[in-house]
Amino acid sequence: MRKLLLFGLAIITLASCNTKPARYTQNSPEIDVVKKHMANYNSKNYDTSIYADSSKTFLNTKKNAMTPSEAMEYHKQTDANYSSRGFKAEDQEYEMVVTDDGETWVNCWLDWKGTLAGTGQEIEIPVHLTYRFVEGKVVRELGYWNPTEIVLALQKIEAQKNSSEEEEKL
Template sequence: MRTLAMKILFLCPILALSLNACQQGPVRYTQNSPEIDTVKKVISNYDTKNYDTSMFADTSKTYYNTKDNPLSSNEAIAYHKQADSEYASRGFGDNHQEYEMVVTDEGETWVNCWLTWKGELAANGKEFEVPVHLTFQFVDGKIVQEYGYWDPTPIVLELQKIEAEAKMMDEEQTE
């Protein structure tokens, strides 16, 4: 009987540790969440040129290819509207979209997405595909920060080329 009692005393702590190890803590990584759904809505709104800022906190900051000089949500809309004038069509394709939500060690909630942007210049019909990474920080269900990173170089060079050609044509006509 004493041996049985010692076995039970020995096995109880192991069982308790095993049960404790099986308990899940808070979700720190997921590919399905209300925050991801919000980001998908932001992307859909961009694609349809529905510039709705209701998902953003009043004090949100947006950074595109920089860590300095953030844009307010209204300034970000103005940025997109100005850029839209350069394109016959533009948007994110449905293929190769990846979304994840993470909760950092500090308790911050971020949604990351990797997308492919496609656009056709209005001036000459040239098409571009650009990989884009966006990350959004959420507080109380609202976006408080957005960071966007992509390489605009091919598009900028093409726009400069178009501008130079137009200038040359203007100069030839004035001669």
């Protein structure tokens, strides 16, 4: 009986030592990479070092992927619309998951705030970004947000600009 009890304890001990990698976590090297990427975005440091050469970025689309350099150029071009912009420091959520297929993804839910250069109007938008990692590098980036408020405000600025130009011609 004593041998059976010791054998059972040994099996339990060995079974408890069999640790599997975390399938979900809120702390990982990949999350740290994404947080650094967000800090770079906020400081307008357009660094592509987190991306694999073959990485594809999709922002509010499933088509027309951008390369890392094209994604940074996209951000530079849209920056012209804002006197300030960036992700807010509070209420950011990050998680890393390993899918059933063994893919590593970092998801983040952030609040973005921008001030339009043309009017001083402040706009806040919730944003969801997700990054697939392979060997420590981003191979796929997906970003989703509702741009309607920004589009309407920029259209209004453009309409006022065109109206002013027409008045000057008259």
